[in-house]
Amino acid sequence: MLLYERLAGSLRGQIARGALRAGERLPSIRQLALGHGLSAATAVQACLQLEREGLVVARPRSGYYVRAAVPPPPAAKPPRRRVPGAVNNPALQEVLDMLARSDVLPLHSATPSPALLPQAALTAALSRSLRHHPAAVLDYAPPQGLPALRRQIARRYAQLGAAVSPDEIVITAGAMEGISLALRTLAEPGDVVLVETPTYHGILQAVAALRLKVLEVPNLPGQGIDVARLDQLLQQNRVRAAVLVPNFNNPLGSVTGDAAKQALLASCARHGTVVIEDDVYGDLAWSGERPSPLRRWDTRGNLISCGSFSKSLSPGLRLGWIAAGAWTDALVRAKYFSTVGAASLPQLAMAEYLQKHDLERHLRRLRRALADNAQRLHEAISRHWPAGTRASEPRGGLSLWLQLPEGGDGQMLFEAALEQGIGTSPGVLFSSRGDYGDCLRLSCGMPWDARLEQALKKLGQLAARQLA
Amino acid sequence: MLLYERLAGSLRGQIARGALRAGERLPSIRQLALGHGLSAATAVQACLQLEREGLVVARPRSGYYVRAAVPPPPAAKPPRRRVPGAVNNPALQEVLDMLARSDVLPLHSATPSPALLPQAALTAALSRSLRHHPAAVLDYAPPQGLPALRRQIARRYAQLGAAVSPDEIVITAGAMEGISLALRTLAEPGDVVLVETPTYHGILQAVAALRLKVLEVPNLPGQGIDVARLDQLLQQNRVRAAVLVPNFNNPLGSVTGDAAKQALLASCARHGTVVIEDDVYGDLAWSGERPSPLRRWDTRGNLISCGSFSKSLSPGLRLGWIAAGAWTDALVRAKYFSTVGAASLPQLAMAEYLQKHDLERHLRRLRRALADNAQRLHEAISRHWPAGTRASEPRGGLSLWLQLPEGGDGQMLFEAALEQGIGTSPGVLFSSRGDYGDCLRLSCGMPWDARLEQALKKLGQLAARQLA
Structure with a gap:
């Protein structure tokens, strides 16, 4: 067994045992090399191997992180339960009112934050x-x-x-x-x-x-x-x-x-x-x-x-x-x-x-940022939300689409979140017939920070409360 | 008879005989005073008298001008002749195309020229x-x-x-x-x-x-x-x-x-x-x-x-x-x-x-400019357009509304003018039923200049040609 494979195996074991948990940062390349008496190049090789296996993700200028067990995608078939659809749903007015409020964390808005724009x-x-x-x-x-x-x-x-x-x-x-x-x-x-x-x-x-x-x-x-x-x-x-x-x-x-x-x-x-x-x-x-x-x-x-x-x-x-x-x-x-x-x-x-200007250059930066934001959202959801929550795994765009476990209600979660100053988009708005009552859309247009981490945690708690 | 009345009478006579014609500038106060051996104050008094009578108009920083015999307003009753109305009129597309052309004199546009804006x-x-x-x-x-x-x-x-x-x-x-x-x-x-x-x-x-x-x-x-x-x-x-x-x-x-x-x-x-x-x-x-x-x-x-x-x-x-x-x-x-x-x-x-900023101050300047532009348009119309042309006498806004004499056709005039690089709005667009076929709208949003003077003359010639 090659040296890098041995290190990779050790890390793989820590992840499997939960010693390194989803979203946690791996020790730095320097720490890994020193700790195992290996060269930095070997430590890098080990991390690249784990990345190929999908166990860790690299974040520019930050290091390697344990990849969240990504929640499965929402069911293809819409749930049977029906509530008033998009057009006459009272939530629509609340969504519009929310757009005028600067005191709401805009997880509802499928737009990039100005921080990501040139x-x-x-x-x-x-x-x-x-x-x-x-x-x-x-x-x-x-x-x-x-x-x-x-x-x-x-x-x-x-x-x-x-x-x-x-x-x-x-x-x-x-x-x-x-x-x-x-x-x-x-x-x-x-x-x-x-x-x-x-x-x-x-x-x-x-x-x-x-x-x-x-x-x-x-x-x-x-x-x-x-x-x-x-x-x-x-x-x-x-x-x-x-x-x-x-x-x-x-x-x-x-x-x-x-x-x-x-x-x-x-x-x-x-x-x-x-x-x-x-x-x-x-x-x-x-x-x-x-x-x-x-x-x-x-x-x-x-x-x-x-x-x-x-x-x-x-x-x-x-x-x-x-x-x-x-x-x-x-x-x-x-x-x-x-x-x-x-x-x-x-x-x-x-x-x-x-x-x-070189539009492609800006787009490259923006895309990387959005992918990173989505990854953080995925991790936070798998860490903080009730088991059984499903999340889309898009490869582009500005949104994640979540489906709550049996008994969850996207519109009630939307209301409860708004009371806590967190904006979301209730799933029911995305169908003319009142489907997706158990779904919610979140934006991945905002760079990750402590406030977002807190909000995702709070949303998870609110969702869990529905199921209790 | 007072001295100023004598001077006023002399000027009145010149206007009546056509020695001073509509739109022409009166001699300056200085010239009038010198020419008639009067004080400047007396010359001013004479001009003010003529202004009160509506025979001349004052233009700031320019002097007194013989007022045009203002054309009578358009008839209240729409003419009987009907052509395709506003909505399906082919002229509409031409009007829209015109808005994209920088080589057309924008007499069609009921907007103030940027020169009149703050x-x-x-x-x-x-x-x-x-x-x-x-x-x-x-x-x-x-x-x-x-x-x-x-x-x-x-x-x-x-x-x-x-x-x-x-x-x-x-x-x-x-x-x-x-x-x-x-x-x-x-x-x-x-x-x-x-x-x-x-x-x-x-x-x-x-x-x-x-x-x-x-x-x-x-x-x-x-x-x-x-x-x-x-x-x-x-x-x-x-x-x-x-x-x-x-x-x-x-x-x-x-x-x-x-x-x-x-x-x-x-x-x-x-x-x-x-x-x-x-x-x-x-x-x-x-x-x-x-x-x-x-x-x-x-x-x-x-x-x-x-x-x-x-x-x-x-x-x-x-x-x-x-x-x-x-x-x-x-x-x-x-x-x-x-x-x-x-x-x-x-x-x-x-x-x-x-x-x-003081919006009122800007509006005062803008209003004066528009009133002046409208007056010049009136004069040019009465000088260059066929006898019998009628013109609205608005006290505000950005447009004049003209009615051609019997036999005139606003839409044909619009087409002919456009060929000459002059934009106008054919009257027929202002009715859903095809009324106002003999009417035309002109903008008074542009400060007067030689190009406008020439355009009004050309429009008058085109209108006259229709009646010949």
């Missing part, structure tokens, strides 16, 4: 735009958006293998406006729209506000959109549009594979259903392997793609876009007669930022 | 907000809007005699979003909504996009909303909401008097019709006598008031508001699920600007 570069770009274009800042931008920004977005699509012209980009106030405008443009009241289940409650709200009917296709943990079921639903129903989040679906974090993406585009085209793609999380693949947007596989022009800078660069600048294809004129019109256009200054600054 | 103060406020709150700039603002800005807006209402709480203010991307959200919140598809005729085409578009039915109540030149007719229409129809522009209606520029305002509120309350007030031009009373918002007279809570900073401070920052009363929660929700919230930086900066 603050200096973005504020410098804002400041320069202000100095160089004061008149343009105060005047309207064109309703479709600034050409310079639209060119940058088209360039980004080209990097992802999708041919998008700047002429079909419409700048919006985030992807939410894109989805809302697309629905308003495509669908008449009473039309049927397909969404995933679970899916972001904002999509359900936008659909309900337009008096559209909802059909739900399952999004399966670890697999993504159930394309066979989608095809069946489209065969049985006349569906005007499908609003889909194929990359790191919110809240599950699942990715729909490339073959499934092509199949779903084909199915929708066959049945005359226009696809509205929401790809706001695609850039946040923690491994760095960005899943492709649907747009890459679109050969039929049957697709409206919505994107946003809110999840990767800044929620507060309120900038997103639509790659609108044949619907460009109609969408510019819809945009003009609801919000006229996006503010000029953020557009000027974002165009400059994208031109002058 | 550029230094606003950019300084933006720059300071950026320096002092970089994290807040990048992060979401609350969906309802920043409390500091909402307080400033409530304070402004208080100055206008209206009691509005900051808690019922919802920040929007301009008044257009306010109106669109209010309609979405109040009305179901198929509901009937009352609007003025003529009215801003954006209102007609927003109503049509929501599949609402339109009923039109006349807005009369010089009088405003025909309240008797409004009451009749509400009696005969079940009307869900009325979108009204009582102050400096766009495009006519008329003001509905305070008594009529109270009567229309009472009538709407009696018939269960919610009033949506669009008061974006109220601050632009050229005389400085700001007409009161409807909100001042509201005693029944039957009103949603929309306002904006786009017409007085900056269109490009995209900030407006709703004083939403009982509909506050519903409107915050509608806002959140369409655009989430307004961008943070413009809100921070606008709140600071309003706190630190």
Whole structure:
């Protein structure tokens, strides 16, 4: 047996016996080497071996940690228990009220903390735009958006293998406006729209506000959109549009594979259903392997793609876009007669930022931070929450999706947490039919700290109290 | 006869004979005094006399000018000829395309030129907000809007005699979003909504996009909303909401008097019709006598008031508001699920600007400039356009409304002007039923210059060619 294998075996034993517990830090390389009379290189080799085995995780500039026994993913089938669904749920108003409170720990918010954003570069770009274009800042931008920004977005699509012209980009106030405008443009009241289940409650709200009917296709943990079921639903129903989040679906974090993406585009085209793609999380693949947007596989022009800078660069600048294809004129019109256009200054600054800075470099840092945050959340949940709690294992995005053990109630936990100043998103909001009453969504957009550790502990206690 | 009367009489004669023509500058006070062997004070007195008679107008730092024989206002009754109305008119797409072109003289745009805005103060406020709150700039603002800005807006209402709480203010991307959200919140598809005729085409578009039915109540030149007719229409129809522009209606520029305002509120309350007030031009009373918002007279809570900073401070920052009363929660929700919230930086900066600067002082300067621009437009029209052209005589706002003589076609003139690089708004867009085919709206938001003079001359020639 090699020396490093002997050390690895010793550590493996300590982990198995519980002498080193989930989330605990291994002794430093220096300590391991000194303690076992080995070279530092050998100690490193031992740790790398344990990392390959999935027993420990490395954290930059911190060391190796015992990996938590990751909770199993939530069940694919929604539970049978039903409560009032997303649209008329009173929790919705509480969620909105919460967004205005600075005294609530924002574990509800699927956005990156400002600490993870390229603050200096973005504020410098804002400041320069202000100095160089004061008149343009105060005047309207064109309703479709600034050409310079639209060119940058088209360039980004080209990097992802999708041919998008700047002429079909419409700048919006985030992807939410894109989805809302697309629905308003495509669908008449009473039309049927397909969404995933679970899916972001904002999509359900936008659909309900337009008096559209909802059909739900399952999004399966670890697999993504159930394309066979989608095809069946489209065969049985006349569906005007499908609003889909194929990359790191919110809240599950699942990715729909490339073959499934092509199949779903084909199915929708066959049945005359226009696809509205929401790809706001695609850039946040923690491994760095960005899943492709649907747009890459679109050969039929049957697709409206919505994107946003809110999840990767800044929620507060309120900038997103639509790659609108044949619907460009109609969408510019819809945009003009609801919000006229996006503010000029953020557009000027974002165009400059994208031109002058290496977006990929920022994304690499952000992805690492999010992966680390998620890992800490997983550990805290396995340490502090009731046994039987299940958690999604996404490989990207900004959320974890939790399912409480039998008898747990996500909405009651949400209420109890809010009283303690902790924000969460109750699962019931992510279904139009009141499914996911035992689920909860947590953000992994905040860097880990003692306050978060405390909050996760408190949440675990509150959850345990429900089951007692 | 006093000396000054003799001089006044001489000048009067020159004007009557055409020796001094409309729009021409009178000799300077110094020249008049020297030329007639009089004191400067006497020359001033003569000019003041002519000004009182309405024969000349004073322009600050420039002198006295012969007043144009102002064209009579457009006829109250819409012409009988009908063409496709606002919503499906192909001119609409051309108007939108025009907004993206920097090579078109923006006489179509009812916004103040950046030259008339407090550029230094606003950019300084933006720059300071950026320096002092970089994290807040990048992060979401609350969906309802920043409390500091909402307080400033409530304070402004208080100055206008209206009691509005900051808690019922919802920040929007301009008044257009306010109106669109209010309609979405109040009305179901198929509901009937009352609007003025003529009215801003954006209102007609927003109503049509929501599949609402339109009923039109006349807005009369010089009088405003025909309240008797409004009451009749509400009696005969079940009307869900009325979108009204009582102050400096766009495009006519008329003001509905305070008594009529109270009567229309009472009538709407009696018939269960919610009033949506669009008061974006109220601050632009050229005389400085700001007409009161409807909100001042509201005693029944039957009103949603929309306002904006786009017409007085900056269109490009995209900030407006709703004083939403009982509909506050519903409107915050509608806002959140369409655009989430307004961008943070413009809100921070606008709140600071309003706190630190004297808005009234800026408004005084802006109003004078607009009044002057309108006067120049009037003069140019009476000098260069075909006899029989009629023009509105607003006392505030940002537009003139023109009616061509018998045989004139506003839409053809719009097309011909666009080919010459001159933007105008064809009258037909301001009616849902295709009225006002012989009308045109021009902006008075641009400071007068040689290019404008040339454009007005060219427009006059194009109009004359139609009649030949």
